[in-house]
Amino acid sequence: MNKSQKIAQCFSPAAFIHDTEENYQEIEKLIREEEIGGLTFFHSRHSAAANFEKRAEVLDVSGTFEKLIGLINRYQSISKIPLLISIDGEYGLAMRIEKTPQYPFAITLGALKEDAEKWVEEVGYRMGMDMKRSGIHLNLAPCADVNTNPNNPVIGYRSFGNQAEQVAKLSFAAYSGMKKAGIGACLKHFPGHGDTAVDSHLGLPILNKTKAQLEAEELLPFQYGIDRGVEMIMVGHLAVPALTGGKEIPASISRELITNLLKGEMGFTGLVISDALNMKAVAKHFPEPGMLEWEAFHAGNDILCFSDHVREGIQKISENASDEEVDTVYEKVMDLKKRLGVLEIQPIEVPTFDWESHSKLQSQLAEKYVSVISGKLDLEGIQLLRAAGKLGYQEFFTPTASTFSKQLGLDTTTISEAEKVILAVFVPSHKPLNQFGMDLETLAEIQRLAQSKPCILVHFGNPLALKYLGNLENVEAVICAYQGFEEVQQVVVKTLQGL
Template structure:
């Protein structure tokens, strides 16, 4: 082993990984291990003096340029034996390919660096973008700093995978100047303690995972009004002011073991009186203050040496030499490498820089390279690179960071979260977006929301039409999309946009969410003594600040408004007198469905998706159904929503089959029973209007003299009262020759035949009464045993009407669907929806002689005008899930108790297990030995129902699972004579996959 001169130098030891983030004792610089130290020493010993200078220079690299550029960059690095490359724009595979070429042509492995303050996506496409530091500055409370630490850790792993070794982050500038053009949103805020604490978490996350960091922009760039990219900013603060504010985070993080510090291009007379000398070139700042006074022993990086903040007064080459003379360890983005090297060599020859100091700095760089793993360099593996850089865990982290940062700045009468959805007529107005936004799409998951989109280019005539339309709503959700984060362009706010917003908030009906820089709030606030006192966002009923515009901020802001999540964020800066540092109203969630990814509830999304996709695709391939929608939730969080296949198999409807959409409406078939009749009865039980142990005749007076008068409702609801399975009512309307009997059907509508069964088939007005009489007069089964029957469910609408005075559908919508936000749940959907949103069912060749599309599939329900308690309900999967999530939450949803927990428990328990009857009251439950009616892993507490058209619902309330599952399909298209769905057991196998995924965990 070669002699380790580095042991004698003892000038620099790079920070070793901490054992845990929770470590509270100050970190110290520790020596490298023997292998790393000796590698650095060996490389140093064999390096010529001129080459040691080159190790202190990093040039810029771009992976989105032509091959000729890459060749010239490689030649530059190889010829001059440079120490590193700082990467800018490009893509991950292109950058990794370029990095491998650069490393292969460098005699000493290169340090690869990047400005990746909010993730590698700051520079490269197809990579993870984390929130800005200002957004993270809003995070408060337990777990906030741990999340930031995790962000640093994840970013470090991505960087290492990409072949990077240095991240020029975090920014520890205290941004106390709202008009700062260069730091601004890149700062954690204006509270120096919060800045230091959050930056420390970020730094440790990176360094604990073998990524070198660089605190910036020393000695503090937060109180400037000039962008150092274009000029030299002047900071006029006294030394005492700098000590008390700007230097505080640097001091704290240096004590904690920072591996790097970046020097900014700033003119600070209180630290260096030389006129127009940037701090980058100042021995008083770099050596005296940073190294000697603050005791920093890590790598000192310059800010980019091509910036006007340095080149305005010092030409390239000379600036590099003066930076090295000032004490810089690494010069970043040197523009003229030959000139820089020549001038540094001349400075050494002239005695302005000692060779010993160059040697010490070179060894420091080599030790950093060893610590970063370059003593055992391996090329970047290109296979699966993009996938590896985009872990689902990063999406989960992004969601958590965003959710924790959301800040509510106003909340009149606690309007957020929204309550009583049945009282609200909601419009969503997206400003500066000409397409439906992610915010609007998410809002529509909760209830009916009508969307309007406006931009500064919207014609006045269109604005006038929208203005008139908005008068029909009592709540307006306004999402302001600002397309810039820069103060120089007013954060993307247009004067017309501000005017539109002012008009909307002046209605007193607006909840405003500003997707953009927090300082934009100042452009939306006009003091009362101005000429435009009415133009102020303060008039909004609620104001939500997500700090930036991303899919995560849009989706989660909508979820906040509807109460799926809460808010705890606080303003990290003072915007103006109205919006000040620390402002923020805590909002608690109220239990509406949250939309997230499986990992949030401990499920591997890849495993779950593979399982479900495989099962569905088998069904599609074998023709078990033309298409379907699958929706799953755990712990009240929707973790899987996917539409598969098409409405039909072919173009038989005159056009190419329509792909299934998540919001398509399906015929629920017998799922209607537990979505209409059963909840209605539960509610009536709570109101003490219905007695489960009462008799049929108690609630159906016409049954008093029938053979059903004394049947007990508990037996009826568990299908063991002796009722026939069904009655083919339509067959009794036919003569032997196939013609219709009198007072049954006609082919044209009239006053006597008003009930529309198809476009050309109309039923006699009083025939539904005949159906009820047929049920009343039907024989009972010879033996009282379990026989699944539709008949009683046909009668429940009459009971509801008799006990409440309301029509069945009105009762259901008023009592359940509208308050739940389940607005697509309806009978007779053709009244409200176009056919392209309704999935067709069967071609009925016997009774109706037509395709059943937008009308109930069940013949009996069709003869009851499409409205019955056993069939006829339509809706989409998301709205149906709200009903079953309410059940899972023991009758409560979004703070409203719809059904008592006691009644839910009674209806969903086994009623007669001793008789071998698996049924609850209305609900199906797992068989006592597996038959396929329920998933294999279902517990005895679970319940649900299946539907003849291919629908299925299941609730698993056991705390180990807490699952809600919806499956909708039209397996009867084009004919009911298709048993493949049942033979494959697709529906329960899919939910079994959810059970297995839950057991398996992450």
């Protein structure tokens, strides 16, 4: 193979499931002419960096999963060297593909009360098996970011928590589960995106901490993984001046950070993958096509994800990199392909999912994370009021009556006569924008009710959204359910019934 063909194996541009035939042919052209090494699949162009719940509101699409399988088979059939197929599925295929199994968010798994590492590994394994059966070799997950900034616009629910030790153990457990399923995984976003206030899809976050502070927090989960043999790490687009000689340069293109710190001081010998190279934090600084790709390669990235300038990138790297550098990276990528079984590729059928087994797992997990996080439940009192018709119920942000309300069997019209009220809040979004999707008028109504009579607040959503629901001391108890899954709603019903 010549130098350019070897370099092409580093590239994993974006492929969109819902796209035009013209764009599908553009990808085929990249495979045939540039001989790229892989593809990273996204749902559609306008949602590549969006969260699933946002997309669900604006897109009317069908057959996403079947389309994905068809495209994987189509693209693999024309590639000389089988393609490494990646997806960014932090909570399973469902992060990108409708009607596929969705698993709890990392913040939810971080709330598991017992055997957390065992259960998180099981979730990683199940996600991995879903992906492996779908022709995917690499999941660009889990996050090893320590979410110490509650206003973080881009991490939040994607992190296992705000304690570095816990994040280290659970991110490694998730990684291990995926590896056990026979797919690749990576810890991200090195050197740690948890204490940032800027969304790197839009601008460059700057983390002003000393190296000692970073080692105690941000870097700890990555070092924990490296010490236990993690084979892949994704580098984020954030500047950490303490690690780059005072320069505000994105980590993803910093040689000091990737080659000197990660590979040198921290002893990482695996593959480094860049975060999406189309993200504004880096892309806007390189108007000349191909220069960003060269800078990312030179910094020490082995796989270049979501490059918008593949052809020019290959050319620039070919002009600037030595044969030895190219050979080293090429061998690492080919070794990864061998380990993940990429080279023994076969056409795949659309797999079916064991929804019954998935539902059972969801119930088992919910029993371990649904928690009374504030106050105390008077279960006997609840039953007495219920029997006397004095227990009221109201739910918020649901278009139709929830499973929870049906199973509770309480009439929402009895609030004025009720002596105690259960308030169920189904938080619309897991991202902090616009109070997690909750309008101010409804929030004011919830707070009014909480002050007017004894209430039990049931929070189906991201716990970081609780701060918008007023002073929690105004309510008798807060049950945090973390997610709105049907199985979770059933577990909360049992909790209220004292079962």
